[in-house]
Amino acid sequence: MSLVSGNLIVPTILWGRRAPSHRACCVRCLPDGQTILTGTVDGQIIIWRLDNGLLKPKYMLFGHSRPISCLCPTGVDSLTTRFVSTSDDGKMCLWESVDGRCIDSVTTVNVHRYIYAHPLRSSAILTQLRLFCVGDYPEIIVMDPQDLTVLFTLSSRVEPDWVS
Template identity: 55%
Template sequence: MTAEVAPAGTKSPALSVPVVIWGPKPPENRICTIRVLPDGSTIITGAENGHIVIWKLAEGLMPKQLMIGHSQKITAISQTSNSPTNTRFVSASADGRVCLWEIQDGRCIDSTSSVTIHRYIYPYTYKSSRHTRATRLFCIGDYSDIQVMDPQDLTVVFCIASRVEPDWISCFTVITHPEKEDQLIGMTLSGMMKVWTLIELEKKDPSCSLYEDESKRLEIQHIRSVSYICSARRMMLIVASSSWMIIDMDDLSTVVLYKNKTTSKRCTSGYLTDLDKVTIGYTDESINVFQLPITSLQKEGAPPLR
């Protein structure tokens, strides 16, 4: 880092601008967390040494800023809203520190520390009143259930909790309904699926948690990811380390259950890419696309899958 320095015996200039220049060897950047922002052109990565880099997709992937505010491994990164014009994001590290950043100038606006470690953060926007909308950050990590954080001051507003077998949530997704309240579907590592209806969130506080409507023990454990798309409203994909399954959201029944043919092949994540297609990623860096039998997915007397 270099800066303008006044000669001895003279007054310092009114403004000194520091300039950071990388030498022949760039800083170490072992990426462990990545997030693509809604604008589609900004990628934020977190490294094992706590460094955060903002990348721009303009004529190739170029680093724009190196931001230093953590001293431990970055465990989660998330934008503070799903708006394409949003310029703020939050980051969490393995020592429980959470920082709020401004992308435009790289400032750390606020930070807080706690005993909890966040592993995934998701911004959820809902209608808080007739004419206004609010955004809250849904956080999961090394603690039971889900913490809900205010993206403006990083305080925990309330918790999404469980009455039945509270456990660490490994993954979750939010299902939006055109005619009903939104639902949050959470999966525990032990194979328990929980359903919460997201109602009256503005009335919740640390002493008033939101509890689940339904819990169900699944046939698989060590769940890695869950996927849902609006075009297949009845279908949900749940991916575990050695298997994956499709469930019917109408009655939470199992429609398809697939187990890996070899025990050494481990799943990492998966997505419902169409009404009748599932894409699964594996630890050996391979990706498989499965064709689902749409006729088998159709229940007798039920409306067509569409």
């Protein structure tokens, strides 16, 4: 089902009392402790909400065509609502969990397997969050969670396989 407005097509997924079954290959919680993300081998992401002890589906997101390899919140505090997803073809998406929209996406040659959101204090007041990514490549890639740009990499010239 799609809602059409001018040139904009908004895909809408509806399901009954139970969400469609899917083969989850990736699970992650947002820092609020109430929002759970599952990624599937078909490339979909479901945002679940914990409501009175019951897990209820909120959104099914379509942005990947390959299995989801990693999910990660873009913050460490309980107000964080954004997260990133990556798939086996190197595609990375930035999502807003409140309304299920894709904010940005990039495709790289790197397949990320784990992403860790870490705050870096650049002064006594200013703290910036960075995404530390590891995967099917020999370095650690550090990214900006707001625009998915690579800021720098951590690597070794002496020992190329130092991460493993």
